[in-house]
Amino acid sequence: xxxxxSLLALLSAGPTHGYGLKTEFEAATGDVWPxxxxxxxxxxxxxxxxxxxxxxxxxxxQKVYEITDAxxxxxxxxxxxxxxxxxxxxQELAIKLVFAMRSGVADVAAVVQRQRVATVRALQDVTxxxxxxxxxxxxxxxxxxxxxxxxxxxxxxxxxxxxARLARENIAAGMARRHPENxxxxxxxxxx
Amino acid sequence: MVVLDIxxxxxxxxxxxxxxxxxxxxSLWVSxxxxxxxxxxxxxGKSTLLRLxxxxxxxxxxxxxxxxxxxxxxxxxxxxxxxRREIGFVFQEANLLASLTAxxxxxxALELDGVRPKAAIAGARGLLDSSGLAAVGDRFPGQLSGGxxxxxxxxRAVAGxxxxxxxxxxxxxxxxxxxxxxMGLLRQRCATGCAVVLATHNVRHAAWADRVVFxxxxxxxxxxxxxxxxxxxxxxxxxx
Numbered sequence: 001x002x003x004x005x006s007l008l009a010l011l012s013a014g015p016t017h018g019y020g021l022k023t024e025f026e027a028a029t030g031d032v033w034p035x036x037x038x039x040x041x042x043x044x045x046x047x048x049x050x051x052x053x054x055x056x057x058x059x060x061x062q063k064v065y066e067i068t069d070a071x072x073x074x075x076x077x078x079x080x081x082x083x084x085x086x087x088x089x090x091q092e093l094a095i096k097l098v099f100a101m102r103s104g105v106a107d108v109a110a111v112v113q114r115q116r117v118a119t120v121r122a123l124q125d126v127t128x129x130x131x132x133x134x135x136x137x138x139x140x141x142x143x144x145x146x147x148x149x150x151x152x153x154x155x156x157x158x159x160x161x162x163x164a165r166l167a168r169e170n171i172a173a174g175m176a177r178r179h180p181e182n183x184x185x186x187x188x189x190x191x192x
Numbered sequence: 193m194v195v196l197d198i199x200x201x202x203x204x205x206x207x208x209x210x211x212x213x214x215x216x217x218x219s220l221w222v223s224x225x226x227x228x229x230x231x232x233x234x235x236x237g238k239s240t241l242l243r244l245x246x247x248x249x250x251x252x253x254x255x256x257x258x259x260x261x262x263x264x265x266x267x268x269x270x271x272x273x274x275x276r277r278e279i280g281f282v283f284q285e286a287n288l289l290a291s292l293t294a295x296x297x298x299x300x301a302l303e304l305d306g307v308r309p310k311a312a313i314a315g316a317r318g319l320l321d322s323s324g325l326a327a328v329g330d331r332f333p334g335q336l337s338g339g340x341x342x343x344x345x346x347x348r349a350v351a352g353x354x355x356x357x358x359x360x361x362x363x364x365x366x367x368x369x370x371x372x373x374x375m376g377l378l379r380q381r382c383a384t385g386c387a388v389v390l391a392t393h394n395v396r397h398a399a400w401a402d403r404v405v406f407x408x409x410x411x412x413x414x415x416x417x418x419x420x421x422x423x424x425x426x427x428x429x430x431x432x
Binding site for chain 2 (some may be wrong): 119120123124126127149157160163
C-alpha cells in the first residue's frame with residue numbers, strides 16, 4: 001500500500017494538516033487500513049525531504065502541508081503506472097491445503113468445505129455493507145467493498161476448483177482399483 | 193412463518209444399473225421474508241431441489257410442504273392452483289411474451305388469477321414502479337436489455353402477492369452490475385415478505401442471501417449460519 005502516493009493524492013486537493021490527512025485517508029478507504037499518525041508524519045517528512053511537498057504554518061502556527069509541482073508529477077506517474085505483480089503473497093490458505101494434501105492426516109474435502117462456508121459468510125457481510133453504501137451513494141467506499149467482494153469470490157472459485165480436482169482424482173483412483181490394468185497392481189490388490 | 197418446508201426429500205431417477213440419486217435426504221425450510229441461496233457444482237442437485245420446491249416434480253422419498261400443505265396429497269387441479277397462486281418462477285431466460293409490452297406481460301399473470309384487465313394493468317404498473325422499472329412499462333421485450341427483461345420477469349413472478357419466488361440461475365447471461373440489480377430486486381421482494389430461493393453458481397450473487405446452503409452429490413454439504421456482521425470482517429470499531 002503506497003501511503004506516500006495516497007498522501008500526495010489527498011494533498012492535490014489542497015493544503016492540509018498532518019492529522020487531517022490521517023482522517024481523510026481512513027475515511028476514503030472505509031477504515032479498512034488504519035494509519036497511525038506517526039506513519040503519516042514520517043511519510044510527510046520524507047516527501048518534504050524529496051521536494052514533493054512543502055511545509056508552512058497556518059494562522060495558529062500549526063504545520064500545513066502543500067503539494068509541489070514535482071509532487072504533482074510524481075502523483076501523475078503513480079496513476080499512469082500499473083501496480084506491479086512481481087510479488088506472490090504468501091497465502092496461509094494455499095499453504096494449509098498443500099499440507100492437508102501431503103500430510104494425509106486431514107480430510108482435505110472437509111478443509112475445503114469449512115473454508116468455503118467461512119469465505120461465503122465473509123462475502124455475505126461485505127455484500128450487506130455494499131447495499132448500505134449503495135443507498136448512501138458512497139462511491140469510493142463502494143469501490144473498496146467491490147475489491148473485497150472480488151477477492152473473496154476468487155478464493156471461493158479457487159476452492160471450487162480444488163474440490164473438483166479432488167473429486168476427479170478420487171474417481172480416477174476408484175476406477176484404477178476396479179480395473180487394474182497392470183498385473184503387478186492386481187497381485188498387490190489380491191494380497192491386500 | 194415457514195413458507196417452504198422440504199422434509200427429508202430424496203429424488204431417484206431410473207433403476208438398477210441406471211439408478212441415479214439426484215437428491216438424498218435433503219431438509220430445508222424457508223420462512224416468509226427469507227432469502228436462501230443454494231450453491232453447488234453442476235449435477236449437485238440444485239435444479240432438482242428447485243423443481244421439487246416448485247411442485248414441478250415429486251420427491252421419491254420425504255415430503256415438500258408449501259405453507260404447511262403437503263403437495264403430494266393435492267390432486268392435479270389442486271396442485272396447479274396452489275402453485276399458480278403461491279409460487280413465482282424465474283429462469284435463466286426471461287421468457288417474456290414478445291407480442292406484449294412489459295406491463296402487459298406482468299398484467300397477464302394477474303389476469304390469470306382472475307383480476308379484471310384494467311385492474312391488472314394498473315397493478316402491473318404499480319409493481320414495475322416499485323421495482324424502479326416505470327420507464328419500461330410500454331416497451332416490448334425486444335426493446336429491452338437482457339437485464340431489464342430479467343427484472344420484468346421477476347416482477348411478473350411476484351405479481352399477485354405470491355409467497356415464494358424460485359429463481360434458477362436468473363443472472364446467467366448478465367454483466368456484473370446488471371446481475372447485481374437483479375439481486376437487489378430479489379432482496380427487495382424479501383423485504384415485502386416473499387420467501388426467495390435462488391440456485392446459482394455465482395458466489396457473489398449467493399452472498400446477497402440471508403443463508404447459503406451447499407449441495408454436493410445430492411446431499412447438503414453445509415450452510416452459512418447467521419451473519420457475523422461487519423465487525424467480524426473489518427475488526428472492532430472499523431465498520432461504518
